[in-house]
Structure formats: C-alpha cells, structure tokens
Amino acid sequence: MAQGMKTRRRKTDRQKMIKRLDDLFRQIILRRDKYLCQYALVSRGDLRVGGEVHHVFSRRHLNTRWDLVNGITLTRGHGIWRNGPHSDPELFREFLIAKWFRSEQKYQHLMARAYTKAHFKTGDLKAVELFLLSQLPLVDRRED
Numbered sequence: 001m002a003q004g005m006k007t008r009r010r011k012t013d014r015q016k017m018i019k020r021l022d023d024l025f026r027q028i029i030l031r032r033d034k035y036l037c038q039y040a041l042v043s044r045g046d047l048r049v050g051g052e053v054h055h056v057f058s059r060r061h062l063n064t065r066w067d068l069v070n071g072i073t074l075t076r077g078h079g080i081w082r083n084g085p086h087s088d089p090e091l092f093r094e095f096l097i098a099k100w101f102r103s104e105q106k107y108q109h110l111m112a113r114a115y116t117k118a119h120f121k122t123g124d125l126k127a128v129e130l131f132l133l134s135q136l137p138l139v140d141r142r143e144d
Contacts, residue, residue: 021065040075
C-alpha cells in the first residue's frame with residue numbers, strides 16, 4: 001500500500017442496519033409528504049418539490065431518529081438557506097409549532113423524547129426496521 005493512504009474499515013452489521021433504517025425513514029417521509037416541501041406548502045401554499053428530509057430534532061437523538069413525526073420534507077433551499085432550520089432556527093421552530101405540529105405541547109413532547117438518552121440494541125433496531133417496513137405501504141394509501 002502506498003504511503004499516506006488510509007485503509008477503509010468495513011462497516012459493522014450495526015452500521016449497515018442504521019443506514020438501512022435511515023434510508024427507510026427518508027423514503028417514508030418523502031412519500032408521506034408527496035415529495036413536496038412542507039415549509040413552502042404549509043406556510044405559503046406553494047407546491048415545490050422537495051427532496052431533502054430534515055429531522056426536527058437531530059439524528060443523533062436515537063429516541064426520535066426514526067420517529068415519523070420527527071421528519072419533514074424540505075427543498076434544499078429551505079433546508080439550508082431561506083428561513084430553514086439552519087439559517088434561522090428560531091423562525092423555523094415557530095413555523096413547526098404553529099403550522100406543522102399545530103401545538104406547543106406536541107412539539108415539547110417530541111423534544112422531551114428526543115433529549116431522553118437511549119441506546120438501541122440490535123433487537124431494538126430490528127423492531128424499528130419492522131415498524132418502518134410496515135409503514136411503507138400505508139403512506140401510499142393515505143389521502144390527505
């Protein structure tokens with residue numbers, strides 16, 4: 001091996017499962033939201049295609065990482081630049097409470113769950129996977 005080159009470590013089964021769960025979560029949220037940016041739709045009635053799935057509370061919070069209430073579809077612009085969670089977190093929080101959750105109490109409940117420490121064992125991750133797989137056919141049948 002050439003000097004200075006790093007070897008890549010193989011992903012563990014746990015890392016692979018977490019990646020699968022993240023992919024399932026993304027698929028479900030996009031399909032649930034019909035691939036439309038919810039910020040543009042709910043706040044202004046614009047029908048903008050959004051391909052970015054944003055977590056209300058960061059993915060690092062395992063208790064809510066794959067909770068479907070914790071996901072929202074945004075355009076790249078709303079996700080990063082304009083009035084989005086990263087450009088103006090407080091404005092985005094106000095949008096979430098007023099328009100998305102429609103209640104401070106629902107937002108606070110999700111936040112309390114997010115900030116509760118959790119460790120998921122392999123069996124827990126498999127249970128999450130089964131739940132997410134069960135939700136896939138349901139999101140396509142929902143009529144909003």
